[in-house]
Amino acid sequence: MERLPSPWGGARGPDGRRLPSSNLRSPLIKTSKPTFARGVHPSEHKELAAETPIEVLPIPPRVTIPLLQHLGAICLAKVKPREEVELGEMIAEATAPVSAPIHASISGKCERMTNVTLPNGRHVPAVPIAAAEHQPLAGPGALEEIFGGHWPLGELTSYEPDAIRAAARDAGLVGLGGAAFPTHIKLARNEKKPIDTLLLNGCECEPYLTADDRLMREYPAPIVAGAVLAGQAVGARRVLIAVEDNKPAALRTMREAAAEADVDLVELKTKYPQGGEKQLIGAAVGREVPTGGLPLDVGVVVMNVSTAAALARAVLRGGPLTHRVVSVTGGGIRRPGNLLVPIGTPYQTLIDHCGGLRDEAVRVVAGGPMMGFSLGSLEVPVTKGTSGVTVLSRHELRPAEVTPCVRCGRCVEVCPMRLVPTKLALATRADNPELARRYHIAACIECGCCAYICPARLPLVQLIRVGKVMAK
Amino acid sequence: MPQTQLPNPIQVAPSPHVAETHSTTRRMMIDVMIGLAPVLVMAVLVFHWYAVVQMGLCVLVCMVTETVCAWIRGRPTPVGDYSAAVTGVILGLSLPWSPWYVGTLASVVAIVLGKVVFGGLGYNIFNPAMVGRAFVMLSFAKELGASAYVLMGARLEILTQQTPLTVAKEAAAGVTIHENLWPLFIGQVNGSPGETSAMALLLGGLYLCLRRSAAWQIPVSMMAAGFVAAELAYWAGLTPYTATYHLLTGSFLFGAFFIATDPVTSPVTPKGHWWFGAGIGVLTIVIRVFSGYPEGVMFAVLLMNATVPLLNRWTIPRPIGGPAPAT
Numbered sequence: 001m002e003r004l005p006s007p008w009g010g011a012r013g014p015d016g017r018r019l020p021s022s023n024l025r026s027p028l029i030k031t032s033k034p035t036f037a038r039g040v041h042p043s044e045h046k047e048l049a050a051e052t053p054i055e056v057l058p059i060p061p062r063v064t065i066p067l068l069q070h071l072g073a074i075c076l077a078k079v080k081p082r083e084e085v086e087l088g089e090m091i092a093e094a095t096a097p098v099s100a101p102i103h104a105s106i107s108g109k110c111e112r113m114t115n116v117t118l119p120n121g122r123h124v125p126a127v128p129i130a131a132a133e134h135q136p137l138a139g140p141g142a143l144e145e146i147f148g149g150h151w152p153l154g155e156l157t158s159y160e161p162d163a164i165r166a167a168a169r170d171a172g173l174v175g176l177g178g179a180a181f182p183t184h185i186k187l188a189r190n191e192k193k194p195i196d197t198l199l200l201n202g203c204e205c206e207p208y209l210t211a212d213d214r215l216m217r218e219y220p221a222p223i224v225a226g227a228v229l230a231g232q233a234v235g236a237r238r239v240l241i242a243v244e245d246n247k248p249a250a251l252r253t254m255r256e257a258a259a260e261a262d263v264d265l266v267e268l269k270t271k272y273p274q275g276g277e278k279q280l281i282g283a284a285v286g287r288e289v290p291t292g293g294l295p296l297d298v299g300v301v302v303m304n305v306s307t308a309a310a311l312a313r314a315v316l317r318g319g320p321l322t323h324r325v326v327s328v329t330g331g332g333i334r335r336p337g338n339l340l341v342p343i344g345t346p347y348q349t350l351i352d353h354c355g356g357l358r359d360e361a362v363r364v365v366a367g368g369p370m371m372g373f374s375l376g377s378l379e380v381p382v383t384k385g386t387s388g389v390t391v392l393s394r395h396e397l398r399p400a401e402v403t404p405c406v407r408c409g410r411c412v413e414v415c416p417m418r419l420v421p422t423k424l425a426l427a428t429r430a431d432n433p434e435l436a437r438r439y440h441i442a443a444c445i446e447c448g449c450c451a452y453i454c455p456a457r458l459p460l461v462q463l464i465r466v467g468k469v470m471a472k
Numbered sequence: 473m474p475q476t477q478l479p480n481p482i483q484v485a486p487s488p489h490v491a492e493t494h495s496t497t498r499r500m501m502i503d504v505m506i507g508l509a510p511v512l513v514m515a516v517l518v519f520h521w522y523a524v525v526q527m528g529l530c531v532l533v534c535m536v537t538e539t540v541c542a543w544i545r546g547r548p549t550p551v552g553d554y555s556a557a558v559t560g561v562i563l564g565l566s567l568p569w570s571p572w573y574v575g576t577l578a579s580v581v582a583i584v585l586g587k588v589v590f591g592g593l594g595y596n597i598f599n600p601a602m603v604g605r606a607f608v609m610l611s612f613a614k615e616l617g618a619s620a621y622v623l624m625g626a627r628l629e630i631l632t633q634q635t636p637l638t639v640a641k642e643a644a645a646g647v648t649i650h651e652n653l654w655p656l657f658i659g660q661v662n663g664s665p666g667e668t669s670a671m672a673l674l675l676g677g678l679y680l681c682l683r684r685s686a687a688w689q690i691p692v693s694m695m696a697a698g699f700v701a702a703e704l705a706y707w708a709g710l711t712p713y714t715a716t717y718h719l720l721t722g723s724f725l726f727g728a729f730f731i732a733t734d735p736v737t738s739p740v741t742p743k744g745h746w747w748f749g750a751g752i753g754v755l756t757i758v759i760r761v762f763s764g765y766p767e768g769v770m771f772a773v774l775l776m777n778a779t780v781p782l783l784n785r786w787t788i789p790r791p792i793g794g795p796a797p798a799t
Contacts, residue, residue: 042490363479455499
C-alpha cells in the first residue's frame with residue numbers, strides 16, 4: 001500500500017480517494033491509519049493465546065455434526081446409522097439455494113441421529129460419528145497438509161469464476177468469521193450490482209480471539225491465494241486485505257505474501273467493532289452500506305481470512321471444509337491456545353485439551369466476549385462458524401448490578417451506527433415499536449458497544465435485540 | 473484425560489460479557505466534585521467561612537433528605553452515588569448569603585420536588601439544584617433579592633459591595649460601565665460563592681469536558697450564543713456591559729460548566745447539546761436585559777430543561793447507512 005499513510009494526516013482510502021472526515025476519530029487527533037468513527041477499545045487480552053502456535057487436536061473419540069451450520073436452510077442427511085464414512089465424504093446435502101453441504105470431519109461409523117442445541121439456542125438434528133482406528137488427517141502433519149506446502153500465488157488466473165463457485169459450494173464453504181453465510185452465494189455475480197473490491201477481513205476485533213491472527217502469521221499463502229480466487233470469482237478489480245495494527249507479526253507475514261500476488265494490504269487503527277462488515281467497508285474503502293442493504297450494494301464483497309484459506313484449499317486441493325482453527329482462551333482456561341479441530345468436536349474436548357478450567361471460571365462463551373453466546377452445556381459441538389471458546393473468570397465478567405440511566409450519552413458517543421441506544425432500550429421497555437422505529441432500531445448491528453461502555457451497566461444491546469424483533 | 477466439569481454455578485447471560493469497568497455513575501459524580509474543587513478553593517479564599525457554612529449546610533441537608541426519602545420509599549440508600557452531594561454543593565455555591573432556614577428549605581425542595589417525586593436519580597426533568605434555588609428565590613423575594621448579596625457591616629469587605637450585575641441593572645439607560653476585567657477573572661467581586669471566579673470555573677470545566685463527564689458542546693454553545701446575544705444587546709444600548717463582561721459576571725460560567733451540563737436534564741444527542749446550550753445562553757442574556765432580575769441563568773436552565781424531550785426528538789441523528797427503507 002504505497003498510498004498510505006498520507007503525509008498531511010487526512011486519511012485516504014486505498015484507492016487514493018480522501019475518506020469522509022467521519023472516518024477520523026476526532027478532528028483534533030490526526031491519524032494516518034484509517035478506521036471507522038466512534039466504537040470502543042476493550043482490553044484486548046490477546047496475549048493469552050497470541051504467542052501459542054496452532055496445535056492439532058488429537059482425533060476425538062466421537063464428533064457430532066449438526067445439519068445446520070450456516071445461515072440458511074437446514075441440510076438433509078444422506079447417511080444411515082452404522083454406515084461407515086470416510087473423512088471428507090458428504091453426509092448431508094444442501095436442498096435449497098442458500099445452504100451448504102456438510103462433510104464428515106473424521107473417518108468412522110455413523111450413529112443414530114440426535115439433536116443438539118447450538119450456542120445460539122437453536123435445536124438442530126445432528127449426525128454423530130464414532131472415530132475409526134485409522135484416520136487420514138491425524139497428528140501434527142494435518143496442519144501442514146491443509147494449509148502448508150506450495151500455493152501457486154502467481155498462476156491463479158486460469159481458474160474460471162464458475163469453477164471457483166462450484167468448488168466453494170461442493171466444499172460446503174461458509175463464512176468462518178461467525179455469521180456463516182454460504183460462500184458460493186456471496187461469490188455469485190450480479191449483473192445489476194457489479195463488484196469492484198474484494199475486501200478480506202483480518203481484523204479479528206473481538207477481544208481474546210487469536211485464531212485468525214495465528215493463521216495469518218503461520219500460513220499467509222493460502223489466505224492470499226483464496227483472496228485472489230474470490231476476487232476472480234466476483235470480478236473485482238481490486239483485492240484488499242485489512243488487518244488491525246495490534247497484529248504487527250500478522251501484518252508482516254501478510255505483507256510479504258501479498259507482495260507475491262496483485263493484492264493490497266491496509267493497516268487499520270485497532271478498534272471494536274472494526275471486523276463488522278459495515279465498519280470495515282467504511283474504514284478501508286470509505287463507503288457507506290445502506291441500512292437494510294448488503295456490501296454488494298456498494299460494490300464490495302467482504303470475506304474472512306480463514307474463509308479465504310478454506311476457499312484456496314477447496315479450489316486448489318479439492319478439500320471440503322472439515323476442520324477449522326479455534327481459539328481456546330480467556331482467564332478461566334489453564335493453558336490457552338489455538339487448535340485445529342474437526343467440525344463437530346464437543347467444546348468439552350477442547351477445554352480438556354487446554355488443561356481444563358481454572359477455579360475462578362464462571363462463564364463459557366462460544367465466540368468472543370463482545371458478541372459470543374454463553375453456554376449452559378459443554379456438549380455443544382464446534383461448527384463451521386465457531387471462531388473460539390472464551391472462558392471468563394469472575395474478575396473479567398461485567399458487573400451485574402444495574403443503576404438508573406443518567407442520560408450521560410456515552411452510548412451515543414460510542415455507537416458505530418450513530419444511533420441513540422438509550423432511547424432504543426427505553427422504547428423496548430415501554431413496548432413501543434413506533435418509538436423504536438423513529439430512532440432507527442433496524443440499523444443496529446448488535447455489536448454491544450453501548451452495553452460495554454454504559455456507566456449504569458444497563459443491558460442496552462440486550463434490550464435492543466428484543467426491540468428489533470418487536471419493531472419488525 | 474480428566475473430564476472438565478462446568479463451573480458451578482454456571483452463569484449464562486446474553487453478550488456482551490465484559491464491560492468498561494472504569495466508567496460508573498459514581499465515578500462521573502466524583503469527576504464533578506473534582507471539577508468543582510478549584511471553584512471551592514476560590515470560594516473559600518474569597519468568602520472565607522461564609523462559603524464553608526452555606527455549602528456544608530446544603531450538602532448535609534441534601535444527603536439527609538435523600539436518605540430519608542429512600543427510607544420512606546423502602547429503597548436502598550442511594551447516597552453512595554454522590555448525586556445528592558453534588559446537588560448540595562451546586563446549590564450551596566449558587567445561593568446568595570441567606571439565613572440558615574433558606575438553604576435548608578432549598579435543599580429539601582431540591583431533593584424532594586426536584587428529584588424524588590419524579591422517581592429519583594435519572595428520572596427528573598428539571599435540574600434539582602435549580603428547582604430548590606428557584607423555590608426560595610420566589611418564596612423569600614425580599615431576603616434574596618439583589619440586596620441579599622450585600623451584607624452591611626460584614627467584616628469581609630467584599631461582602632459590602634454590590635454585585636456587578638446589580639450595578640448594571642441599576643445603571644441608567646445608554647450608560648457604558650467600564651469595569652476592570654481582572655477582578656472578574658480572579659473572582660474578587662461579590663456574588664454567590666461559586667460564581668465569581670472565572671479562572672476556577674474554566675479550570676474545573678475544562679477538566680469535566682476532558683474527562684467527558686460533561687458534554688463540551690453545551691458550555692461552548694452557551695458561551696458562543698450568550699456572547700452574540702450580549703453583544704447585540706450592548707450595541708442596541710440595552711445593557712451597559714459588553715459581551716465579555718456578561719460572560720464573566722454572574723453565574724454565566726458556573727451555569728455553563730456545572731449546571732447546564734447535568735446529564736440527566738440535558739439532551740443525549742450531540743446536536744441536541746448544541747441547541748440546548750445555545751438556548752440557555754440566549755435566554756440568560758434576554759432575562760438579564762429585559763426582566764426585573766439582574767441574573768437569568770437559573771430560569772434559563774429551567775426553561776431549557778423543559779425543552780429537552782423535544783430537542784431529543786428533533787435531533788435524532790441519521791444512522792450510518794441512512795434510515796431503513798420503508799416497507
